[in-house]
Amino acid sequence: MAGLATSLGAGAATNSLAQMPDIDTIFLFGSNPTEAHPIVSIHLKKALKKGARLVVGDPRQTWMAKRADVWLNLKPATNIALINGIINVILEKGWENKEFINKRTEGFDELRAKVREYDLKTVEKITGVSGNAIVEAARLYSQAKNGMIVYGLGVTEHNSGTENSMAIANLALVCGQIGRPSTGIMALRGQNNVQGASDLGPLPATFPGYQSITSAEAREKFEKAWGVRMSPEIGLKSVEMLERACEGKFKGIFILGEDPAQTDPNVHEVRKALDSLEFLVVQDIFHTETTKHAHVILPGASFAEKDGTFTNGERRVQRIRKAVEPLAGRAEWQVICEIATRMGYPMHYTHPSEIMDEIASLTPIYGGISYERLEKESLQWPCPTKDHPGTTTLYTDLFSRPGGLAKFMALDHKGSGEVPDSEYPYVLVTGRIREHYNNGSMTRRSPGIMELVPEELLEINAEDAVKLKIKNGDKVFVSSRRGKIRVKVRVTDRSQPGNVFLSFHFPEALSNLLTSEHKDPITGTPEYKACAVKIAKK
Amino acid sequence: MSDKKLKITINGKKALCGKHETILDAAKKAGVRIPTLCYDERLEPYGGCRLCIVEVKDVPRPLPACTTRVKDGMEVFTETEEVRRLRKNVLTLLLSNHPNDCMTCEATGNCGLQSLAYEYGVDGKRYAGETWDLPIRDDNPFIIFEPNKCILCGRCVRICNDVVMAGTIELSGRGFDSVPDTAFGKPRTLENCEFCGQCVSTCPTGALVDKKGRGKGRAYEMTKVKTTCSYCGTGCNFFLNVRDGKVVKVTSDFEAPVNQGNLCIKGRYGYDFIHSSERITSPIIKKGGRYVEATWDEALDLIAKRFSEVLAQHGPSSVGAFSSARCTNEENFLVSKLVRTVFKSNNVDCCARV
Numbered sequence A: 001m002a003g004l005a006t007s008l009g010a011g012a013a014t015n016s017l018a019q020m021p022d023i024d025t026i027f028l029f030g031s032n033p034t035e036a037h038p039i040v041s042i043h044l045k046k047a048l049k050k051g052a053r054l055v056v057g058d059p060r061q062t063w064m065a066k067r068a069d070v071w072l073n074l075k076p077a078t079n080i081a082l083i084n085g086i087i088n089v090i091l092e093k094g095w096e097n098k099e100f101i102n103k104r105t106e107g108f109d110e111l112r113a114k115v116r117e118y119d120l121k122t123v124e125k126i127t128g129v130s131g132n133a134i135v136e137a138a139r140l141y142s143q144a145k146n147g148m149i150v151y152g153l154g155v156t157e158h159n160s161g162t163e164n165s166m167a168i169a170n171l172a173l174v175c176g177q178i179g180r181p182s183t184g185i186m187a188l189r190g191q192n193n194v195q196g197a198s199d200l201g202p203l204p205a206t207f208p209g210y211q212s213i214t215s216a217e218a219r220e221k222f223e224k225a226w227g228v229r230m231s232p233e234i235g236l237k238s239v240e241m242l243e244r245a246c247e248g249k250f251k252g253i254f255i256l257g258e259d260p261a262q263t264d265p266n267v268h269e270v271r272k273a274l275d276s277l278e279f280l281v282v283q284d285i286f287h288t289e290t291t292k293h294a295h296v297i298l299p300g301a302s303f304a305e306k307d308g309t310f311t312n313g314e315r316r317v318q319r320i321r322k323a324v325e326p327l328a329g330r331a332e333w334q335v336i337c338e339i340a341t342r343m344g345y346p347m348h349y350t351h352p353s354e355i356m357d358e359i360a361s362l363t364p365i366y367g368g369i370s371y372e373r374l375e376k377e378s379l380q381w382p383c384p385t386k387d388h389p390g391t392t393t394l395y396t397d398l399f400s401r402p403g404g405l406a407k408f409m410a411l412d413h414k415g416s417g418e419v420p421d422s423e424y425p426y427v428l429v430t431g432r433i434r435e436h437y438n439n440g441s442m443t444r445r446s447p448g449i450m451e452l453v454p455e456e457l458l459e460i461n462a463e464d465a466v467k468l469k470i471k472n473g474d475k476v477f478v479s480s481r482r483g484k485i486r487v488k489v490r491v492t493d494r495s496q497p498g499n500v501f502l503s504f505h506f507p508e509a510l511s512n513l514l515t516s517e518h519k520d521p522i523t524g525t526p527e528y529k530a531c532a533v534k535i536a537k538k
Numbered sequence B: 001m002s003d004k005k006l007k008i009t010i011n012g013k014k015a016l017c018g019k020h021e022t023i024l025d026a027a028k029k030a031g032v033r034i035p036t037l038c039y040d041e042r043l044e045p046y047g048g049c050r051l052c053i054v055e056v057k058d059v060p061r062p063l064p065a066c067t068t069r070v071k072d073g074m075e076v077f078t079e080t081e082e083v084r085r086l087r088k089n090v091l092t093l094l095l096s097n098h099p100n101d102c103m104t105c106e107a108t109g110n111c112g113l114q115s116l117a118y119e120y121g122v123d124g125k126r127y128a129g130e131t132w133d134l135p136i137r138d139d140n141p142f143i144i145f146e147p148n149k150c151i152l153c154g155r156c157v158r159i160c161n162d163v164v165m166a167g168t169i170e171l172s173g174r175g176f177d178s179v180p181d182t183a184f185g186k187p188r189t190l191e192n193c194e195f196c197g198q199c200v201s202t203c204p205t206g207a208l209v210d211k212k213g214r215g216k217g218r219a220y221e222m223t224k225v226k227t228t229c230s231y232c233g234t235g236c237n238f239f240l241n242v243r244d245g246k247v248v249k250v251t252s253d254f255e256a257p258v259n260q261g262n263l264c265i266k267g268r269y270g271y272d273f274i275h276s277s278e279r280i281t282s283p284i285i286k287k288g289g290r291y292v293e294a295t296w297d298e299a300l301d302l303i304a305k306r307f308s309e310v311l312a313q314h315g316p317s318s319v320g321a322f323s324s325a326r327c328t329n330e331e332n333f334l335v336s337k338l339v340r341t342v343f344k345s346n347n348v349d350c351c352a353r354v
């Protein structure tokens, strides 16, 4: 989301799900919503029923790709080249929205100069997508009345994920498909409260509400509210904390509800880092790979055991409500208060609604939000004041960048950090399946779900299966330069020849043992999506 | 196109409505209840069950309220003797081919057919006609289908094909024996079904029910707690159904702004983890290489002491916290506050990228 923040101002989806049925051209990029976001797909299906055109950019032939007017079956990690190519076509044909570009953006000349390098021939070669398909995609999206781009982790979980989101912003801006209902850019995120967790400031460079640590004014505001001096020094990202731990320079971590020892690619390094710590506290509802490294393990409360709010992918702040008592007697917010209090900084709240009141007083985008209002209405941030109705469409007149203009970013295709070669000839793409979730610690406890999807399956194209002499249900070894796992095979036409697919929901067959250490240099997002592997029966 | 309001009357009371509204929409807004069985806001109106019939002045035949659009000046009557008589006939017919085993039926208290039978005083004894005797389909982990209780409203088939677009079920067979079924009557598996449970959520009777909630409590015995799904970032709302301190079922919140009552397999059926026996139930401390249970006080004191020591020895640059995209906004805020006020650094990050 850092990409959208740079281009547009805020790292958040620009529009609302409820507007989807009125889209007339959907551009779905690196997202498989029928699996990963089924309810989003229901909104998109409504648009399709009403006659919307559909462009899908995905290496896999997903449900949506099968129904697309244009399927851009790009090679993994060639997103930027493809989008540059599309923009180049739009500019050559004069399909861009000149008025929008003039009035609401900056940096267009640099973009134009850059995308000229991406003529159809070049792009065909890099991406493997046919020129005709690229032109048709460019036409459909640029000429749409209401075109919306919906993108998913296929875009962000790349070593150039941030730049991928900027490339997408470039495309929307060139066509002026933003700032109106049923247009814009919807980023579909993995975990339930990714948006809220970014908004509320557990981040090394920003206070809650994306207020910069380096701004003296912001620090002063928080110092006044919290009565302590705020460090002006940008903190370390999680990856950096772990790297330093390996070097013996980082000593203590409190991990709340995360399982980096399973979900981080290159789990070897993470495990080593955790073991090097002098003191590690992990709070979670289940034992995980990560709790194995802890000095103290604290029981967490599930979402059914506490009050609070989550912010969904369209910036909608919604309540969760306590239905049963916390199993071990305390919810996380209470535990944090107790730790702070015991360390000499008294923190007392009788109910999470009081925490929200404090959030509202310090975080302008949440300024008008309170539990009382949430009982009666549904609010999307920015909601700056108590009488503000919330915001369904961002950027209707100004972008939230200095000067109010959106910024074009001239970007280069860099390719994946690891490309297939003769030893590791296949590209492993990892992702989610509908039935399971993340490290699987929740969904694997559902006997019904386990009955349906009991284990990891390697998806492989029929052509490759024949080449390797393997069939449905065979067990194979998948290995990369970093590790080796054994999994069952599922032969399917969803993966293209040369690509194979794994999820990462099962600790027994941990695909993250294989994935690469290449990371997005800006956000530190690990490259889950593409690495080189070989497949063998023995 | 102007959005000029049309003026109509419903049972003599004036109502203003939009051009594209149906009589049913208008009545709803005016607070007048018209009975329905085949209607679901998520679906296109169907006009199949004949229960929503109303009389309109100067129209000879009663009209289905769900498919008839309002016209300016329309005078609608929803409770005339004639429409009540016709509705009673429809109900009598439905109950004549229905097991009428409400005593043990999962849907009791939450059944459209049962409440209308009650309201219209129809007991199912009137014509003992030919009844279905079809086997119960209990062939998958989540959904049980009792065809004998099906009233052929078509809602499950329509939601599965028109909304989910999964194409799992269709009306199969002809005439008296037609029921909604999977192709070739195969069990529901991932090959043909998404297990989203939308079909269950729309079924007005006990024909389609959630297997996991069976026998765990009647609708009126549950405390329903409205909440937001904890799986993906779509943010669907639903009701946790709680009985005796246990979440025993998830039911749809049809008013939800994001999902209008629709859910996916994880949201609707993925709640077992809440009461899993593998949950961590108490703080645990590592002592001499072994993990032992501890009280909250012991654990929290130790945490405060050790973090204070490490901070004193190595300084604020050596301690930090990872927050989670799984935790609430309030908790994320507090983690950020803890690190900034107590650890005195900005070494805080969430794995929010994933």
Ligand code: SF4
Pocket: B143, B159, B160, B164, B166, B167, B168, B169, B188, B192, B193, B194, B195, B196, B197, B198, B199, B200
């Ligand atoms: S569970 Fe969903 S996909 Fe399966 S039959 Fe019901 S509506 Fe269709």
Ligand code: SF4
Pocket: A037, A038, A039, A040, B229, B230, B231, B232, B233, B234, B235, B236, B259, B262, B263, B264, B265, B266, B267, B268
């Ligand atoms: S019900 Fe499914 S789609 Fe909705 S929030 Fe939960 S996991 Fe996401």
